[in-house]
Each structure stands twice: as C-alpha cells, then as structure tokens.
Amino acid sequence: MSEIRKSWGLHIGVVTLLLALNFILPDYHHGNLARVMVLACYAMGYNMLFGYTGLLSLGHALFFAAGMYGMSLTVQHLGWSAGPAIIVGLASGLAMSLVVGILSLRTAGVAFMIVTLMFAQAGYLAALYFGEYTRGDEGFVIQKAARQIGGIDLSDPMNRYLAALVLFAVCLFITLRVVQTGFGRVLVAIRENEERTRMLGYDVHLHKLLAILLSGTMSAAAGAGYGLLFGYAGATFASVQYSIFPLLWVLLGGAGTVLGPFVGTLFMFYLIDLSSDISTAYMLIAGLTLVLLTLFAPQGLVGELRRRTLRWLP
C-alpha cells in the first residue's frame, strides 16, 4: 500500500471513529469531545504556519477572535442568520491575516513573534475598548434562536457534535491535502532552509503569505464555529492566553504532523479538566507541560511516534 493511501486510510479512519463515538459516549465526554474538535481546528490552523512553515506566531488569538466576533457581532447587532454570519467570520479572519501577514512578514524570527504578539494585543484591547458592542471580558450569549443553519438547531448536543465533526473533518482533510501537494512541500522546504528554497527559485515571501492566509482563515473558522456551537463570544478568546494555547497544543501533539494538533488538544483538555478538580491554579499544569516539552520531547507525541516507528506519518 502506498504511503499516500495509508495516510488517507488512517485519517478517514480517525474521522469514522469520532463519528462512532457520537453514539456511545456519555453526555459529559460527548460535549467535551465536540469542544476539543473545534479547538483542534484552531490548532490545525496554527500548525499550518508553525509546524509546516516554521513561523512562530504569538498572536493567533487575533484570527480566532476575528472569526468569532465577525460571526457573532453580525448575528447579535445586524440580526443576520448563522450561515451568512459564518461567511463574515471567515472573511474577517482572511482580511485580518492578510493585513497582519503583509506587515509582519517584513520581519523574521524573534521580531516576527513580538510583532504578531503586539497586533494580537491591540486586537484584544480593541475588543475591550468597543465594550459597548462586544461587552468586553464579560462577553455575550448568542441566542438559541440564532444558532441554526438550514433549520438544524446547533444548540442540540447531537447536532452540535456532528457540526463540530464536519468542521474538524474539513480542516483535517484540507491540511492532509495541502501537505501532499507541491505547495505544502515548499512550505516544509522554507521551514528547513529558507535560503536554499529561495535559491531554487521559489517565491518564499508569497508562500509564507499564503500560509498565513490559510492558517488565519482556518483559525477564524474555528473561532466562528466555537461561538456558534457553544453560544458565547467574549474578549477572553482574544487574550494572549488564547495565542499561547494553540502553540501548546501543537507542541504537545507534534508540530508538523497532521494529527498532532488534535492529539495535543485532546491530551491538554483532559489534563486541565482533571487537574482543575484538584486545584484552581490549573494553568500551572500548562506551564509545567511547556517546560517539560521543551526539555524532553521537542517533537511532541505524534512527532515522537513518527520518529520511532511510523515514518510515513504525514
């Protein structure tokens, strides 16, 4: 069996497994898994830029929040229905990543991280500043009546799970497809050696910009999906913490692997879930995990798996 067929088989298998889990999981874990799948889309968007292109952004919460607010504000204040509002969310994510991409790609390395961090911080403060519409940190609830697409009520747990699964599957297969094409290979080449890629005649700047657009839009899709499925939008999702989370998830699962972001998100979610029973300082776990990861497993869970046994893993 060729490697491409094997990897498609594996990823279709994962999606099928998640579909089957819909019917057997108890309520609590059913809800959790829906949440994890949506957040995993955010992580996959982040992975596209960090894992495959090698650009470490500390400001992805800006894109997540752009999707979330693009969707929820049009629903809340303009009275749009959910379908067109999602398009607005995606468009604002795309526009935001275009602006940030054009500006921040003039820098590299540490400066790139700080510039993205500053843009995201400005976005977060803007969400607080326009508190009249966004209600700041407190956030606002998206009414149940507005959370419908084509007559399907997304606040129902079963529909919510399936919608999350559809979003997850779309992001997963887009990522898988991209890394198999020439475009994805150029991104990896940029990560490994930018100068050499440029010398081979590829437009490095254009490829990086396209990677940011793809990554930002995917993050925005996750943001819009999160707001719609869980019925809440707040400025917390634009804060620095939410820029750090996808980095953590991706590092934990394995940067530059297709399944890594999902595995990392799932692992971290349950780690925090279990530890918050013990202590209120659950971010301590996140901090310890980050330090231990940089020390002992810079490749992440799926990355280690690939290094040791499954070398064909995309």
Place this chain on the structure above:
Amino acid sequence: MELVPYLILGLLEGLVTAAVLSLMALGLSLVFGVMRVVNVAHGEFFMVGAVLAWQIASLFEGHPAWGFLAALLVAPPLTACVAVTANQLVLKRIEYDPERTIVATIGLLYIIQQFTLMTYGPDARPVEAPFNQRLSIPLFEWTERGLSLYWPWGLGTTTYKLAVIMAAVMLLTGIWMLMTRTRFGLLMRATQLDRETAQAFGIPVGRVYGAVFGLGAALAALAGVLIVPIQQAHYLMGHDPLLLSFIVVIIGGLGSLPGTVVAALLIGISDGMISVFFSPTLAKIIATLGVAFVLIFMPQGLFGKRGL
C-alpha cells in the same frame, strides 16, 4: 481646572512610571543583549518582587519603614535566586535556542504565576510606604498685583513618589557604573559582543549568563518592591509592565542603556499624558500598534545598532 495642572500631573505620574519601567526594561534588555534570550517571564519576576515585599513587610511590626527596608534588601536577591535556578534547570539545558527559550519562559511564566496564586492567593494587598507626605504644587499666575502663587486643587504628589524617581536614578547610575567600570561589567560586555571569542579568552560564559539572568530578575524585583506601596501586590500584576518593557526595549534599541532610559521616559511620560486625556485602553492600543510598526519599519529601534 485649566490645562497646565493636568499636564504637570500627567508628567509626574509619567515620571514615576518611567522610573519603574526603566529598571524593569533594563533587566530585560541586559538579558536579551548578553544572552540573546527573550524572557517572557520577566514580568513575573516583577510580580515576585512585589509579593515578596508584602510577605517580608508583614513580618515586621512598628514603623512601616523597617518592613519596607527589609523588603528592599531581601526581595531582589531572593528573586535572583529563583531566576538563577530556572536558568540552571531549564534554559541552560535547551542551550538558549531562541525559539525554545520563548516557549520555556512562557511555561515559566505560568508556573510562577500559578504558584503565587496557590500560595499567596488571588487578593491584591498593599504595603505601607515608609513615608508618604502629600506635597501640593504651587503655580504662578499673573494678577493685577503682579506675579503670585496659587495652589490648584488636586495638584500634588507624595514624597514617596519623588523618592521612587530618585531611587531609580541612583540605581540606573549604579548599573551604568557596573557595566563600564568593573571587571564583571567588562566580562558582560565581552560576552555580549562575541560569545565564542569571549569563551576562547577564558571568560566563564556559562557563569556570566547565570549572573546576568539573576541580575535582570533582581532589577525587575526591585521595580516591583518600589511600586508596591503605590500599586498593590497581585499575582497578575506582571502582565502590563512586561508588555510596556518590551515596548521600551524595542524602541530604545536592544542592549543600549541610554536608549532604554530615554525610551522609558518617552513611554512613561506619554503613557501618563495620554491617560490624563484619553482612556487608558486607547493609550495602550496606540502604544502596542506603535511598537509593532517600529519593529516592522525600524527593526534596530530608535537608538540601537543591531536588529533583533
């Protein structure tokens, strides 16, 4: 009230911010300049300084000056110990790789912050200032009888705030002397210029790194101790100063002491001024976007020679 008293008030508040900020940013700048480490956990050392100051001051009874003095002497070295330990346990082992140190210091940030939450708790607690007389500031005015003095209502400062400004000036001079006049400063500057050559000349680069990381943390902690009588100690207090010191370091140019001080004055005073006239959130939005654009279009900062 007319414009002038507002301006003077903004200027004074801005000078206090600038004093604290320049100490903290200098620590960040030293660590980046010598070790090439972007220390995201720097704000937490500031917070640890403030929290330790409360812990130490609460041990003393009687006149608040004793507790404060003890805090001033004990908290910064203790914080430096924490930093040196972190350097030994984590940063050294990942060989100061730029991207991995950022991730590791983010981890460190959460560990320190949440550990403080678990031990010290979520409350904001004040430390009493050693002295705190109110000073009213007079202004001149032309009346029919010629030049006369008057005291506008609400225009004033406290002796403690003036002392903070003085302390910062003295400490900055001290650091400048340390950098330029001592053997340790020489070793530090040599390591900053060229790590490999310094090592080849027998400079214990590893120990210089540890010392610089500790010194940077101690400076942040000092800033924390100085600010705690004005602003209460809280486990999340490191966040805003961290962002502001990043701004200062970037605008001032990395590793440049005069640049850092000038930028701290610029940011501190403009922060004070803008906050008097606009909402603080808007001031922060303008400042963060300003930094992003400085980095994009002038990566070497306003005074520095090297890019990031």
